[in-house]
Amino acid sequence: MAYSGQYGLYGNPTNVERNNERHNSLFYTGETPDAQLASQVNAQMNLGPQIPSYPQEKRRTRRHRDAHAYDMSLMEPEANFLPPMTPSTPLAPAAQPLDTTGVSSEAPYEDTNLLDPKSLPSVPDARFQDQLTYKNYTFNSMDKTNPPLSTTDFVGYEQNNSSSKFVQLTTYAIPSSNDVLNSSGLPLGMIVQPFAEIRPDEAPVPVVDYTTSSPPRCKKCRGYINPFVQFTLSHSGWTCNLCGAENSLSNDVYNPMLFTNQQNGFSSLPELNVGTVDFEVGKDYWAVEESPQPAQYVFVIDVSYEATSKGIPKIAAEAIRDILYGPTPLHPSVRVTIIAFDRNVHFFYLTPNLEQPRMISVADLEHPFVPFKNGLSVDPMESRTVIERLLDTLPSIVEDIKVPEPAVGNAMECIKDLLKETGGKACLFVSALPTMGLGRLRYREDQRLYGNPEEKNLWNTQEKWYSLLADELVTSGISIDIFFTPTAYVDVATVGSVATLTGGQVWYYGNFVPERDGPRLKQDLYRSVTREQGFRVMLKTRCSNGLRVSRYLGNFLQRTPRDIEFGGLDADKSIGMLFNLEGKLNNALDAHFQTAVLYTTPRGARRVRVINYCCAVTSRNYDTISLACVEPLVGIFSKIASMNMATESLKAIATKLVEGIVKLLSCYRKVASSRLTPGQLVLPKHLILLPIYMLSVLKSSAFRSGTIHSDVRVSQFRFIRASPLSQLMLNLYPHIYALHSLQPNECIPNADDPGCTPVEYPLCVRASRKFIEDGGAFLIVTGQKVFLWLHQRTSPLLLQDLFGVSQLEQVDSMKACELPEMDNLLSIQVRNLLSALKLQYPHISVQPQVVRQGIDGSEGEVFSTLVEDPSREGVGYIEFLTMIHETLHSQGFK
Known part of the structure; x- marks a missing residue:
């Protein structure tokens, strides 16, 4: 075939022409269900037009006078109807349930007509149309619509609610009671990304100075003042929107003259106008008695035989040079340390008055120590000459080292001693399994365990020393990012647990090839250091009376049920949380959520980032389902599954994932039953992509069955635990x-x-x-x-x-x-x-x-990224929908 035209394909209609035809025929256009059903084709399960349209000009609905969220009186259940599927309808021959679900099905009927895959709900179409919608449209955080997709590049305008870049909920209509919640089939959850990056043309997170006082907080629940509090008529106090307690208003904090002209006075106070705000705080919020210190970064380079044979010292040296002396320099107050290790730990003396760096090695395997402090941690600009000489000569210094066993635990112990007084971040390279020194491990990878209940033992830590060390690191405000560059088993489950518990990140490069993977490693290391981040972090979410956080989901250390801690937290991390209803909520009031993140900035300032969100409360389960949001729902489902990997088998986890979607669809079927014909499969409007995303979760390398190396599986499910929605959804589809x-x-x-x-x-x-x-x-x-x-x-x-x-x-x-x-x-x-x-x-x-x-x-x-196709580890998209329908039918949802 000839290559012709302006990159059109071989004389056939181009993809754009074909996709435009699909777009015109598939996207939801506001037709009635009867009109949609009239477009059914002669197939056993024609899905017809289901993708919702996103008009260029959003329709604005009238708001209750006192409401801050959706107007529930305007809501009616919206559905996307999938044509009737009954036992008399022929099924495609491949319509088998997932092997890992434990769901049984009858033998397939004789095939007479296969479903056209082009008619299935399309992720690319939905993403493309969402991007078109927000190309010239600013999304206001108080808009009464579901937020843009996480893969959409959009401009957000933050009002009283925080931007969807910082927080998203599984539903934007909070059920008023447990009965309503259970009848909806939804998990009530939220995903928060505290340090999410925003566009340069968006307003930055405002910083309010409270270093000489304390930000106003509720005396009962300790929530922070925010745009949703109500001031008393005399303006001498305020009512907490979370617990309803009355609080006095100090004149030292707010000048009474603000209240003479509330409209102009309040507009000058970010904490009363935007959902996300940073309070810069004083001594009462310090983690230790000493004042917070600027961040210190430690680069810990593996120079054992496995690492040097793959050129890791050279790659690391080039990456460190780009970080320190590239186009975006670090904050002037930041200090850096460079150390190396094989079976010994090598420290480099880098004071600016030296002509050449000096190296001192510590060979004690059982009691490693830092031989000196002065001259290890230096200002990178003052010591630029000696640092660059070290980076130039490091590859040649270590090229003759033939030590096969790296003492990774000893290097981690030295990181703790270096940073315990100031806190900071370490970037650690690991190329081989640590078999000597502190925290030495044994080889335990066994392919015979794959697919057996005992396989989960490979995903848990084999040595408690690493967990105890992580606890000490978090107390000192230290996080560790680990860059694995192996060619064999390195026990990511154990060694990587230090990164997981301290709020760091695991970067895994299986079968590392320097020419292919080296540039990616450099960019990842650059990202690790330069992204927005905080240290000595504590996070807590408060919510309205009757709601309570039941579980946090992510990579962190949790010592108490209500708080979670991190040595460090950065822009590429999110935290999920599940809520319980402890009573009945008032439909006339909104439900409020407030996440407070106490942290130290890289320049040494102590701050509290407060993220606020409110939603309407409803007593109708179809409001809860109709205003559900697919991406945070998939995020919560997948984070729960990844948190359960340590205790459950793959089969049990897959079964629960399928049961979750079946329960939701069966609940919604009851809501829309008056408009359905027997055997019809129905999906809520905003959840039309839920089946394909859930299939993608099941087929990901974290959860699919088969012979997946335990290092790969562990790195992936820990990635899912902590990744923000934009990364997670791209990884799934x-x-x-x-x-x-x-x-x-x-x-x-x-x-x-x-x-x-x-x-x-x-x-x-x-x-x-x-x-x-x-x-x-x-x-x-x-x-x-x-x-x-x-x-x-x-x-x-x-x-x-x-x-x-x-x-x-x-x-x-x-x-x-x-x-x-x-x-x-x-x-x-x-x-x-x-x-x-x-x-x-x-x-x-x-x-x-x-x-x-x-x-x-x-x-x-x-x-493996082509998740719509059948594979050895799972069924295809069509078969998955068929399996869901058969499961609903077998449970009596006719």
């Missing part, structure tokens, strides 16, 4: 861009209509082989890495335009892909697309890994 079908206007800045996105994003294709055309080139963006998949018959013209080569074999897949600056439209478009993705997802290294069909072994990793 990636963006897949068909580069060969880019149109001339796509991935090009539009000067006439710039909107909020730097380029015009193309419509992605669906994660299925049915939508992967022969001869194509596809950019696959997951929440952790990017692939560039090239079909074996990719056009030589496309290869020439992108890489400057004419044959697929000439593209080097063992190196990180750096596209040359070619003077042609396709090269400009793809480089623009990568740049735009880097702006929107700064946590992702956008240097793609090239994967060539039929040539590269990593092709299996690419195909």
Whole structure:
């Protein structure tokens, strides 16, 4: 086939033309259910038009005078109807339940007509339309609509509620009682991302100075003053919106003159106008008696044989140079330390008066210590000359080291001693299993345990020493990010638990190849240090009377039921929480949630970040379901599953995930039963994508069955625990861009209509082989890495335009892909697309890994992202929907 046109595919209609046709025929247009059902095709389960439309101009509904959220009187149940499926309806032959669910089904009926996969609810269509909606629309945090999708690049305007970038709830209509909650089938939960990054054109989080006093707090529940409190008529006090207690108002905090003109006076107070605010606080909030200190960063480099053979010292040295002396320097008050380790721990003396760095090694395996303090932690600018000389010579200094066993525990013990007085962050490289020194481990990986109940033992720590160390690190305000670069088993479950408990992060590069993975490691290390973060962190969520936090979900240390602690917390972490109803809520009042995060900034200021949100309360279960939000719901389901990995088998976890979606749909079926025909499958409007996302959770490397290395599985379910929604949803269902079908206007800045996105994003294709055309080139963006998949018959013209080569074999897949600056439209478009993705997802290294069909072994990793297809570990999208329907039918929901 010839490569023709402006990257249209082989004379056939382009993807955009085909997708526009699908968009026009599939998206929800406000038709009545009868009109939707009239469009059914002759199939056993035609799904018809279900995707909700997102109009360019949002309809604004009238608000109750005293309400701050949805007007429940205007709500009616909205549904997307899936055509009747009865036992007399032929089923597709592949309609089998997931092996891991334990759900039984009858033998399939004889096939007469297969369901067209194009008619299924489409994640790419929903994301594309949501991005179009918010391209030129500012989302107000008090809008009575569900927030934009986490994968949408949008401008938010924060009003009394915090932005959806900081907080999202599973439903925006809080049930008034346990009966209403149980009849909805929803978990009542919330996901908070305290340090979420906001766009440069959005207002920053305001900082209010309370260093000489204390921010006003409720004397009963200790909640902070916020936009939803009510002031007394005399303006001498305020009523807490969380517990209803009356509080006095100190004249030292608020000048009485503010109340002479409330409209102008209150507008000058951020804490009474925006949902997210930072209170800079004084001595009463210090973690220790000494004043908070600026952050210290410690780079701990593995120089054992396994690490040096893969060039880790050189890669680390280059990355540290970029961090310290790159275009975005660290805060002037920050100090850094560089140490290395094999079986010994090597300390470098870096005072600015030296011509060459000095190294002192500690060889004591049982009692490691820091030999000196002065000269280890230095100002990177004052000591720039000696630090750069160390970074230049470090690879040659350690190249002759042949020590095979790294003493990782000894390095961690030294990190604790270095930072225990000031707190800070350590970036630790680990290349091999620590088999000597403190916390030494044994090899316990056993493939015979895969699929057995005993497999979960591989996911738990084998040595309590690491947990005890993590407790001490959190007390001292220290977090550790660990960069694993192994070629064999390293026991991520045990060694990585230190990062998990301190609020750090595990970065796992399986089968590390320096040329391919080195650039990604550099970018990840840069991100680890430069992203927004805080230290000595304590988090607590308060809510209205009758509500209580029952469980926190994430990576943290929890010593008490109500508070969680972190050595450090950063912009790429989220915390989930589940709520219990302890009484009956008043429908006339809103439900309020307030998350307070006490932390120390990298420059040494002590602050409290307060995140406020309120929702309406309802006594109707269909309000709760109709205003449910799919992404935080999937986030809560997946975080609960990942938290249970230590105690439950994969089969039990998968069963509970399927039971969760079945319970929700069965509850909603009862709500919409008056408009249904027997055997019809129905999905709530805002949850139309729930089945495909839940299938993606089940097929992720964290939860799917099969022979998945325990290090890979552990790193993935710990990633799910802590990842924010934008990363999680991309990891579950990636963006897949068909580069060969880019149109001339796509991935090009539009000067006439710039909107909020730097380029015009193309419509992605669906994660299925049915939508992967022969001869194509596809950019696959997951929440952790990017692939560039090239079909074996990719056009030589496309290869020439992108890489400057004419044959697929000439593209080097063992190196990180750096596209040359070619003077042609396709090269400009793809480089623009990568740049735009880097702006929107700064946590992702956008240097793609090239994967060539039929040539590269990593092709299996690419195909695992095609979650709509059947695989050895799970069924496909159509079969999953069929299985859900059969389960509902078998339980009597007819």
